[in-house]
Amino acid sequence: MDLIDTHVHLEDEAFDPDRVAVIEQAGAVGVKTMINAGSTPTANCAAQLLTKEFPGLFAAAGVHPHEFPDLGVEKLADLPGQLCQEKVVALGEIGLDYHVFPDYPPPHPEAQQAAYRSQLRLARIFELPLIIHVREAQADALRLLREQGPFPNAGVFHCYAGGTEFLAECLELGFYIGVGGPVTYPKADALRAALRQAPADRLLLETDAPYLPPQTRRGKRNEPAAIREVAEAVAALRGMSPDTLAAQTSENARRLFKLNPFDSGCFTYAIKDRLYVNLTNRCSSDCTFCPRRVSRRVQEFDLTLQREPLARELITAIGDPKAFREIVFCGFGEPLLRLPTLLDVARAVKARGGRVRVDTNGQAALIHGRDILPDCEGLVDEWSVSLNTADPEQYQRIVRPAGGASAPQAGREVHAGVITFIQQAVQRGFRVTVTAVELPEIDARALPQRAAQLGAHYRGRVPQRLGEPED
Numbered sequence: 114m115d116l117i118d119t120h121v122h123l124e125d126e127a128f129d130p131d132r133v134a135v136i137e138q139a140g141a142v143g144v145k146t147m148i149n150a151g152s153t154p155t156a157n158c159a160a161q162l163l164t165k166e167f168p169g170l171f172a173a174a175g176v177h178p179h180e181f182p183d184l185g186v187e188k189l190a191d192l193p194g195q196l197c198q199e200k201v202v203a204l205g206e207i208g209l210d211y212h213v214f215p216d217y218p219p220p221h222p223e224a225q226q227a228a229y230r231s232q233l234r235l236a237r238i239f240e241l242p243l244i245i246h247v248r249e250a251q252a253d254a255l256r257l258l259r260e261q262g263p264f265p266n267a268g269v270f271h272c273y274a275g276g277t278e279f280l281a282e283c284l285e286l287g288f289y290i291g292v293g294g295p296v297t298y299p300k301a302d303a304l305r306a307a308l309r310q311a312p313a314d315r316l317l318l319e320t321d322a323p324y325l326p327p328q329t330r331r332g333k334r335n336e337p338a339a340i341r342e343v344a345e346a347v348a349a350l351r352g353m354s355p356d357t358l359a360a361q362t363s364e365n366a367r368r369l370f371k372l373n374p375f376d377s378g379c380f381t382y383a384i385k386d387r388l389y390v391n392l393t394n395r396c397s398s399d400c401t402f403c404p405r406r407v408s409r410r411v412q413e414f415d416l417t418l419q420r421e422p423l424a425r426e427l428i429t430a431i432g433d434p435k436a437f438r439e440i441v442f443c444g445f446g447e448p449l450l451r452l453p454t455l456l457d458v459a460r461a462v463k464a465r466g467g468r469v470r471v472d473t474n475g476q477a478a479l480i481h482g483r484d485i486l487p488d489c490e491g492l493v494d495e496w497s498v499s500l501n502t503a504d505p506e507q508y509q510r511i512v513r514p515a516g517g518a519s520a521p522q523a524g525r526e527v528h529a530g531v532i533t534f535i536q537q538a539v540q541r542g543f544r545v546t547v548t549a550v551e552l553p554e555i556d557a558r559a560l561p562q563r564a565a566q567l568g569a570h571y572r573g574r575v576p577q578r579l580g581e582p583e584d
């Protein structure tokens with residue numbers, strides 16, 4: 114049986130005594146792929162480390178509504194940085210939970226909504242699917258989702274507990290339905306009725322382990338291996354075999370979270386004498402002029418990624434780098450979000466005598482929380498840094514950065530950070546070109562001079578030809 118647990122909390126302390134055994138037991142019953150849902154800034158970090166140890170484990174990063182008993186936006190400060198990590202495939206779990214727990218501070222709807230809104234905005238910028246937790250707050254959850262959308266990457270209503278009406282609204286928004294242990298509970302007739310109606314291509318299976326064990330394990334710690342029971346229950350109520358249901362729901366999970374190892378997409382593309390490398394569709398800015406909002410095509414190439422390429426795949430795809438004038442990391446996304454992969458590929462290109470250029474928004478130090486230039490020495494020949502304006506206020510208005518690793522910086526601070534990146538790159542002896550999209554509403558005249566002061570070259574770009582390679 115091929116099963117994917119799309120919602121598990123393996124970093125939870127409940128698994129401290131036997132985490133490896135739990136993951137092995139899951140593998141033994143066919144659960145070889147899992148998505149660890151984020152809940153707190155600390156849990157997001159811990160999950161990130163686990164994904165490095167276990168090849169089949171992917172992560173989502175997000176801050177749960179329970180973390181907002183009061184207005185505390187500082188809890189979101191690290192999230193942009195966490196969304197840039199390798200193997201992060203979703204933003205979540207986020208949402209609204211108005212349930213009153215006896216031993217918990219009362220819910221603060223206004224605080225939860227503010228946090229939910231901010232995280233929805235990040236999901237849009239980073240182009241990640243959402244994992245949404247809703248309890249006793251369905252109307253607000255849908256209203257804010259519509260207000261902040263559209264979300265073409267969709268998402269999942271995890272631990273779905275609604276009836277048929279809510280189901281129709283979720284489906285209309287393009288969302289998936291996450292089904293866990295509660296489907297086996299004796300009182301869950303309304304849920305089972307809704308699940309009989311849900312289209313097969315929108316169902317996902319999950320455990321939410323260590324929480325919400327299925328009926329046979331109630332009161333005990335839940336584990337990802339228990340997803341078999343969920344699969345059997347859902348298959349029975351839909352009148353299909355567990356194997357068919359498992360295959361269908363796993364295909365759904367791979368589609369939503371872009372996990373399919375057989376999807377390749379356009380990882381590299383050659384135009385004239387340059388080879389371009391398309392590392393990611395995630396980005397840390399939301400530029401008003403970005404052509405990706407309209408189309409992902411560059412000439413005959415569609416740069417929409419069904420999953421992010423691995424370093425070894427790119428090295429094979431590049432072949433002999435000397436066959437090209439240069440290898441350019443660009444694409445509709447920020448390549449430096451995938452710093453480790455970029456460096457592995459650049460190292461291979463340099464070892465084979467190629468030239469490397471990186472087209473970037475220059476926000477890497479803010480996102481990774483450190484100066485990344487020392488890592489790049491000898492591996493990158495040229496930086497092409499899109500600054501767009503010499504004016505910090507205007508930068509905030511047109512580039513709309515998501516924020517940095519340690520604080521959701523205002524645009525003017527991000528602008529200062531990009532200038533520092535340019536200065537430090539020049540000081541380290543890299544060739545640096547500052548670029549700007551020459552929009553009518555931007556006064557770009559100050560930029561060539563600013564670039565020269567910083568010791569960098571300047572290249573203006575015509576808005577109509579964005580996404581196209583330069584001559």
Ligand SMILES: [Zn+2]
Pocket residue numbers: 120122150206321
């Ligand atoms: Zn959860």
